[in-house]
Amino acid sequence: MKRKERIDRGLKVRTEGHYAISSLEEIGYLVGPRLLLILGVLLLPIILELAPYWKRVVNIMCVYAVLALAFDFLANYVGLVCLGGALFIGVGGYLAAIFNVYLSMPFWLSIPLATISGAFLCTLLILPCLPLRGVYFAIVTLMYPILISRIIEAFNILGGTNGISGVDSLPGEYVEEYTIIIVMLVALFAMRRLVNQDMGLVLRAVKDNDQSVRASGINVTHMKSIAVFIASLMGCFGGAYLAHLYMWAGLSLFALDFSIIPIAAVVMGGGGTLVGAVIGCFILVPLSEFLRFFGTFRIVIYCALLTGFIVFKSEGIMVYATRKYHQFERWVKV
Amino acid sequence: MSETVILSMKGISKAFGGLKALMDVSFDVFQGEIYGIIGPNGSGKTTLINCITGFIKPDKGHVFFRGDEITKWPAYKIAQTGITRTFQIMRPYYSLPAYKNLIIPLWSPRAKKLGGWRGGGRHGDRDTVAVDILEEIGFERDSRVPYKLASTLPTGYQKRLELARCMALRPDVIFCDEVFSGLSMSEIAGMVPLIEKLKMEGVTLIMVEHRLRELFRVADRVMALNFGEKIAEGYYKEVIEDKRVREAYLGSEEV
Ligand SMILES: Nc1ncnc2c1ncn2[C@@H]1O[C@H](COP(=O)(O)OP(=O)(O)OP(=O)(O)O)[C@@H](O)[C@H]1O
Ligand SMILES: [Mg+2]
Numbered sequence: 001m002k003r004k005e006r007i008d009r010g011l012k013v014r015t016e017g018h019y020a021i022s023s024l025e026e027i028g029y030l031v032g033p034r035l036l037l038i039l040g041v042l043l044l045p046i047i048l049e050l051a052p053y054w055k056r057v058v059n060i061m062c063v064y065a066v067l068a069l070a071f072d073f074l075a076n077y078v079g080l081v082c083l084g085g086a087l088f089i090g091v092g093g094y095l096a097a098i099f100n101v102y103l104s105m106p107f108w109l110s111i112p113l114a115t116i117s118g119a120f121l122c123t124l125l126i127l128p129c130l131p132l133r134g135v136y137f138a139i140v141t142l143m144y145p146i147l148i149s150r151i152i153e154a155f156n157i158l159g160g161t162n163g164i165s166g167v168d169s170l171p172g173e174y175v176e177e178y179t180i181i182i183v184m185l186v187a188l189f190a191m192r193r194l195v196n197q198d199m200g201l202v203l204r205a206v207k208d209n210d211q212s213v214r215a216s217g218i219n220v221t222h223m224k225s226i227a228v229f230i231a232s233l234m235g236c237f238g239g240a241y242l243a244h245l246y247m248w249a250g251l252s253l254f255a256l257d258f259s260i261i262p263i264a265a266v267v268m269g270g271g272g273t274l275v276g277a278v279i280g281c282f283i284l285v286p287l288s289e290f291l292r293f294f295g296t297f298r299i300v301i302y303c304a305l306l307t308g309f310i311v312f313k314s315e316g317i318m319v320y321a322t323r324k325y326h327q328f329e330r331w332v333k334v
Numbered sequence: 335m336s337e338t339v340i341l342s343m344k345g346i347s348k349a350f351g352g353l354k355a356l357m358d359v360s361f362d363v364f365q366g367e368i369y370g371i372i373g374p375n376g377s378g379k380t381t382l383i384n385c386i387t388g389f390i391k392p393d394k395g396h397v398f399f400r401g402d403e404i405t406k407w408p409a410y411k412i413a414q415t416g417i418t419r420t421f422q423i424m425r426p427y428y429s430l431p432a433y434k435n436l437i438i439p440l441w442s443p444r445a446k447k448l449g450g451w452r453g454g455g456r457h458g459d460r461d462t463v464a465v466d467i468l469e470e471i472g473f474e475r476d477s478r479v480p481y482k483l484a485s486t487l488p489t490g491y492q493k494r495l496e497l498a499r500c501m502a503l504r505p506d507v508i509f510c511d512e513v514f515s516g517l518s519m520s521e522i523a524g525m526v527p528l529i530e531k532l533k534m535e536g537v538t539l540i541m542v543e544h545r546l547r548e549l550f551r552v553a554d555r556v557m558a559l560n561f562g563e564k565i566a567e568g569y570y571k572e573v574i575e576d577k578r579v580r581e582a583y584l585g586s587e588e589v
Binding site for chain 2: 207211
């Protein structure tokens, strides 16, 4: 006689958060998906030797993935709906261009420096808005990039509408690709670690109930600004990287796409899963590239798809897939 | 109970628009006592706690803690000096398991400075310390209860968790905003020893309660509020005999 058994049952019963692993099969069960993701992403540039046009897309996709991670972290773990993607990218990009072109720093100095100083600048800008709640906070973070790009335009500073050109490119295609891929993977796994560490728990508590956090002797504004700093670090790195990738920093770095697409990706991938943010970008960004073929009609297809997702699979791909994965069944003899 | 004043409130007033929620409320709390605050609904009890613990700013008045003025300090700073509170509308951190709820106070500068909890030792891992505190407050260590999501806990446990969150901070003063309400008689019977134990450990407790009979079993002194005014203070027998208190509670079968 045979009956169905769920593979994960033994694991689930024995553990609550910590996995006690007893067989190779179980290790495979747990590590498998992670390994698949890491190897898959690392192999992408090599596979895409066959289709060089798509290499660029992979780079940009990874930048979006980093932004989406930052958005998912702030929205679902700290409770800040931050539409600051364009702000982070723009500030990081312009700073990298300034460091590289005006101050002649090499790329390996301008990128990290732009990342850190950009994160400080963005955090400082967002700091006064931290007491705002929900949609008000979102709106203010969305206004900053518009504000800054209008200032650049109006005063004709930092190259005005032409932007700053002549930014050094990264040495070689593989450096270009693996820089962003590795940063993205590190960001993903570092984030997953952070949210389960004690500091991460405090941030999650701020989302659940900030009054109780205050009554526990913790400065909520301070915690929020740390979270915003972490997110800005990721976003500003993306911007600095893009400036070097395009060899140019211009107003399009403040484009609202950088604020909007990450949200769409997180909705699609599953909010609060972090991996979902990455997977969402891996679907949306190539898709929108593919749809270029349809000209302006692509927006229609894009919107229809997204709406469909929100209506029919609002939990997101990752939540759905995780559930299905944990319900894998096999036949056993009894 | 000593005669040292630990908390001293002087002339606290607070108005919400035209509504005077508190009018010139003054009282002293002694080190190590259980001080009860009673009063009909809407008499300003929660507002008083909010004013003292920094969650809202009083319009007038002063709060002194061990002789130092702490009026209008931010709430987190007041908590760090050792004055913490429970919330009448309790909301644990729903997305976290019960024991992880205690990581937040344990992570605060105050808990870090004072070291872990007795059970966990000075350098005890926070998770262990958290489970120790939960055990102390009546979560069965070997059951799954401490590891359940806080949102799935029954009310009795959530109330305990709220108190545990305060205890983790190793406070000097705890304001309890109706910790007994919504609990069954047997659940209250389980809570009373916890309150008494905290008192034994030297913690000063200020308890806002509607459950007068249970409050009077533990409280050393009681104050009565009505329409934002202090109408009586003293040993509970004196307070419930007071004419104004009887009038305020007229129609309430509890007295
Ligand atoms: N944030 C606020 N804004 C406006 N009015 C408020 C606010 N908080 C409290 N009040 C009003 O102040 C008065 C006192 O409220 P408070 O919550 O302090 O009463 P309470 O004694 O705690 O009552 P209960 O026993 O029902 O908990 C009430 O009339 C209430 O409506
Ligand atoms: Mg109240």
